[in-house]
Amino acid sequence: MTDRDPIAAARAQWISHGWPDAADGMALVTSVVRAQQLLHERVEATLRPHGLTFARYEILRLLAFSRQRSMPMSRLGSLLQVHATSVTSAVARLETQGLVERLRRESDRRVVLASLTAAGEELVERATRDLNEQVFSSPGLDATQVRDATRLMSALRATHGDVVDDVTGA
Amino acid sequence: MTDRDPIAAARAQWISHGWPDAADGMALVTSVVRAQQLLHERVEATLRPHGLTFARYEILRLLAFSRQRSMPMSRLGSLLQVHATSVTSAVARLETQGLVERLRRESDRRVVLASLTAAGEELVERATRDLNEQVFSSPGLDATQVRDATRLMSALRATHGDVVDDVTGA
DNA sequence: GGGAGATTGTAGGACGTCCTAGGAATGGCG
DNA sequence: CGCCATTCCTAGGACGTCCTACAATCTCCC
Numbered sequence: 001m002t003d004r005d006p007i008a009a010a011r012a013q014w015i016s017h018g019w020p021d022a023a024d025g026m027a028l029v030t031s032v033v034r035a036q037q038l039l040h041e042r043v044e045a046t047l048r049p050h051g052l053t054f055a056r057y058e059i060l061r062l063l064a065f066s067r068q069r070s071m072p073m074s075r076l077g078s079l080l081q082v083h084a085t086s087v088t089s090a091v092a093r094l095e096t097q098g099l100v101e102r103l104r105r106e107s108d109r110r111v112v113l114a115s116l117t118a119a120g121e122e123l124v125e126r127a128t129r130d131l132n133e134q135v136f137s138s139p140g141l142d143a144t145q146v147r148d149a150t151r152l153m154s155a156l157r158a159t160h161g162d163v164v165d166d167v168t169g170a
Numbered sequence: 171m172t173d174r175d176p177i178a179a180a181r182a183q184w185i186s187h188g189w190p191d192a193a194d195g196m197a198l199v200t201s202v203v204r205a206q207q208l209l210h211e212r213v214e215a216t217l218r219p220h221g222l223t224f225a226r227y228e229i230l231r232l233l234a235f236s237r238q239r240s241m242p243m244s245r246l247g248s249l250l251q252v253h254a255t256s257v258t259s260a261v262a263r264l265e266t267q268g269l270v271e272r273l274r275r276e277s278d279r280r281v282v283l284a285s286l287t288a289a290g291e292e293l294v295e296r297a298t299r300d301l302n303e304q305v306f307s308s309p310g311l312d313a314t315q316v317r318d319a320t321r322l323m324s325a326l327r328a329t330h331g332d333v334v335d336d337v338t339g340a
Numbered sequence: 341g342g343g344a345g346a347t348t349g350t351a352g353g354a355c356g357t358c359c360t361a362g363g364a365a366t367g368g369c370g
Numbered sequence: 371c372g373c374c375a376t377t378c379c380t381a382g383g384a385c386g387t388c389c390t391a392c393a394a395t396c397t398c399c400c
Contacts, residue, residue: 025306031323036206136195140329153201
């Protein structure tokens with residue numbers, strides 16, 4: 001006996017308990033949480049054979065895009081929108097794996113530069129190829145839906161203070 | 171000096187590095203992850219004064235909806251789509267807080283029933299009221315966008331194997 | 341110079357999630 | 371009747387996230 005959609009069921013409960021004005025918002029929040037969970041699982045499964053998690057992959061990816069193959073810890077945190085201590089622990093693991101090394105900037109010795117090693121550079125390219133093939137090129141919606149959904153998520157981000165380009169939707 | 175939208179920037183990098191077919195999918199995944207993070211932060215901020223997290227709130231909410239005010243651990247896990255061990259640790263904390271108690275079902279002594287206490291029942295109603303007022307009734311999109319976004323997230327869930335009602339969109 | 345205040349990063353702790361392993365209770369099958 | 375596969379739950383560990391300190395370093399201004 002298969003259960004019904006838990007989110008649709010929760011929405012019905014919300015209405016029958018006298019919270020109709022909040023029911024759609026509840027369903028939206030719950031749907032986004034669940035969609036993120038499913039996408040995250042696919043991404044993690046793809047990265048696992050490479051010994052990476054998404055958090056660590058994102059750091060390698062940013063470093064590989066940068067000119068110097070290195071970046072201050074604080075800049076990683078602000079670009080990835082995570083707490084500084086999360087960056088510290090992720091970079092510590094990447095350093096243990098030999099994918100990144102820490103350098104202290106001479107002109108300002110407070111700054112720690114996370115710098116990609118040759119091994120890190122090779123790994124991030126292989127991992128990116130797999131992610132593109134196994135997740136990003138077929139995320140589970142058709143091209144129109146992908147564009148619409150991305151635009152709606154951007155609008156949501158914008159109302160929460162994120163800097164967002166292109167909400168108007170050309 | 172404000173940075174540009176990190177997701178739009180990543181999408182541009184994807185295209186210029188020769189991965190145009192994956193760029194939109196990457197942007198979608200990243201947008202969903204970020205939107206979830208923002209909504210999750212608002213929800214957690216609302217629940218914190220009540221001494222709850224979203225994970226524990228969801229358990230209390232399900233129990234309060236159920237007839238007996240109780241439910242097997244395994245059912246909580248399947249409804250919430252989380253690992254059984256996550257349920258164990260959340261219920262353990264709720265028990266410490268005096269919001270839930272564990273009962274063993276007599277007819278099948280393998281089953282542990284998580285059962286709402288009077289304190290838990292009161293708390294979940296107060297927490298729900300705050301969530302409805304502070305998050306769910308104004309999730310950050312207008313009514314049309316909320317409906318569209320929920321429908322797209324449902325389609326995404328459906329392609330990943332979730333049981334989903336109402337994808338067709340009346 | 342030299343101290344006050346900012347900025348940058350790390351340490352330690354709480355919590356949630358997953359995984360693997362394993363202990364109890366049930367139910368079926370020889 | 372008794373053994374075993376299944377089901378249900380918990381224990382312990384890895385990882386990511388946040389928070390509150392705190393240490394090191396830089397900057398500014400007296």
